[in-house]
Amino acid sequence: MKTSRYVVLGIAAVAGILLFFLVRGMIGGKATTEATATPAPAPAPVASAHVLVASRNIKAGEHIAEADLRWQDWPANMVTPAYITDQPIAPTPEPAANTAPANGSEDAAAKAQQTGNDIAAAAKRTLGPNARTALVGAVAREDILANEPIIEAKIVRADQGGFMAVMLAPGMRAVAVPVSVDNTAGGFILPGDRVDILVTHQTPRAGGSGTVDSVQPVLRNIRVLAIDQQVNTEDKQNLIGATATLEVSPVDGQALVLAKASGTLSLMLRSYADAAGPSGIVTAIPTGGDGSVRVFRNGQSSDVLVTR
Secondary structure, three states, X not given: OHHHHHHHHHHHHHHHHHHHHHHHHHHHHHHHHHHOOOOOOOOOOOOEEEXXXXXXXXXXXXXXXXHHEEEEEEXXXXXXXXXXXXXXXXXXXXXXXXXXXXXXXXXXXXXXXXXHXXXXXXXXXXXXXXXXXXXXXXXXXXXXXXXXXXXXXXXXXXXXXXXXXXXXXXXXXXXXXXXXXXXXXXXXXXXXXXXXXXXXXXXXXXXXXXXXXEEEEEEEEEEEEEEOOEOOOOOOOOOOOOEEEEEEOHHHHHHHHHHHHHXXXXXXXXXXXHOOOOOEEOOOOEOOOOOEEEEEXXXXXXXXXXXX
């Protein structure tokens, strides 16, 4: 009886020891497996490019300053051909086809040519690291939001066509008149100045004996857009040209063209303090009597009609 009891206890002890080592092995193997698990690979870094964006909201018609632009990191694979970058962005190559076409060499040559054209176009749009400076003075065709990439379709540079149309205020027109040093305040009238416009013409004297030189105001407080094709005045103290481009309303433009056809125009420079005054057509009012004064020139006299 005692022997059988010892046998049962021995078997139980051996079973317990085996169970202990079995559980220990399972726990140890799981820990080792967890410890030696391979970590997930880190995502590959995405190539980036520098794209020129607006640093503030720019309204249509506003001139762009250097502070209005900044470089922004942009994923290279999301840079469109319209964006302005500091260096050309090579186009992403297309994956190779599984089967080569019969005219594979011709297609490869066409693709290579297209790739070259894309790179050349990107290089043409690239203004380099000095793009911010190169676009200073440009005018916005449309509203540009802050952090929005700058594209050529939304701006007009001074050396591009359409710049004058953007400079005009809504509802205004641009008209050119002939000028010279004598009738532009000695060349000191510059783009951006305000002027009054006079017309000088000759009218027959009453009685038919000779003519009277008449001077009449036509327009007042008119903005000068350009002298010849100069639209900015940086580092210029005077500017001598043959044509002045003025900003006028449609009605004022008609009066100006009529005055130009009837005599010689003269531009009088206005003070900046008077720039906020009324603008447009002036009604000529004689100063009193017949409004004429006698002027002696080179020993000869002539009557000049003076109006205000």
